[in-house]
Amino acid sequence: MIKKLIIFCSILFAFQSMVFAQIGNVKSLNIGEIRTIRSKILNEDRILNIYLPQGFDKTKSYPVIYLLDGSINEDFIHVSGLVQFFNQMYSMPETIIVGIANIDRKRDFTFHTDLKDLQKDYPTTGHSDKFITFLEKELEPYIESQFKTTDKYLFGQSLGGLLATEILLKKPEMFNHYFIISPSLWWDDESLLRQAGQLLAKSPDTKKFVYISVGKGEHPVMIKDAEELYDVVKKSNKKNWTLEYKMMETDNHATILHRSLYEGLVRLFPYQEPK
Template sequence: MKYLFSMLLLGLFCLNNATAQQHEIPQKIESIPFSIGKTDQIKSKILAENRTLNIYLPDGYHPDSAKTYPVIYLLDGSANEDFIHVAGLVQFLTMTETMPAAIVVGIGNVDRKRDYTFPTTIAKDKKDYPSTGQSAKFISFIGKELQPYIEKNYKTNSSKMLLGQSLGGLLATEILLTSPSLFNQYMIVSPSLWWDNESLLAKAPGLLKSLPAQKIKVYVAVGKEGAVMEGAAKKLSETLKSTSLEVHFAFLPEGNHANVLHNALYKGFELFNPKK
């Protein structure tokens, strides 16, 4: 009897020991930061302030390599805005060979209403948004300071894309119409063309008469965002299609103003890079 009892205790001990070993929590060997990019701070003389650039470099990028890359310039590119999900989208579509590897430059915001809007004649907008109306200065910053900085410090080629949504889409449209050669690819999502009573949309046909000879691709997208936003985006697309530009338009009814950007860009990257 004592022998049987001893064997039972031994069996229980072995069972408990084995169970404890199965559920033992692993000890940490190492913990290192996980990063998807880098941040550069530059001083702008044009804007008279420091600006933050969040930069994603593609897999295999090396500063001493002869290989060069397209650059995607992202408005609303702060870390708490669109930089992380857009960089992730570019990484994924590069991995699946949907698009070529590219550098993403997220332009961090300081005052987007100031930087993304031209002067308005609407008294209420002037009162509600007193800092607005300085987009010309911001466009000058992009062309004279930002792009030269990126081209000097990173392995870039001649392909330059601009991404903008909402007020960023308004600015992207203004650049396309007034300084089109700054970029050769534009992705304009949910543009706030209602600004200044749609004056930019009204001026578009005249401004488009002086397009450069270079090939420029344009993608306009909008979600289910109401008659004003949807109508303006469609009208912009139709106006652009009457020119030499390569124009794509997408209406994405499953998206709204808050969440349409990611899916819109996914579709846009596919349209700009059709499978051969």
């Protein structure tokens, strides 16, 4: 009996040692930083999810992607993975991603409307002007004070695509590369789309990459508006703008973002065979 007890205790001790050894090997997996900044313009704290390339070197300069809908439970993680893949397999340089976590995207991504039905459905609407000022006057200077940066990208889908379009048309100098996915240009009875030609006529013809896409399975109005945006930008005849348009044949509004960003990045950074 004593012999059996000793054997049992030995087995239990060995099992506990193995478990403790396994627990002792657990470490955190970090892909970046979470920062909180205070915005005087918005009068609130804003959370930034920041992806830093593997082997990040604070003495080096990096492009920066500003990702709308950049909360952890929205688009930050899968977009970070996509960019890391393009760093490895394509000609895309290592890039910092700044995911801007949402508080009220309907408030931040839409401009004022007098349409009563929209005011009813979106009671906090109409403050994109403040959010754009926050991006321009607070967020970009903050990021540039913390990291050495080069080109600036803006990724936006749906209402985020509406905001990205508004910035492209009204303050195009804020970013070098625009990825506008399924933009909600139906907002305010398509008023921004109607102003697009006039606004583009005032835009400087400086080097820029503009990628617009929409899913074939989306509402016909979404498809029509995306195509019209592409047409009006094309007709503006900006010689230094590289303009791309992609109809995503198998996607709808819910599924388009990841695959569309992939297609847009391929056009900007085509695959190159290793030397």
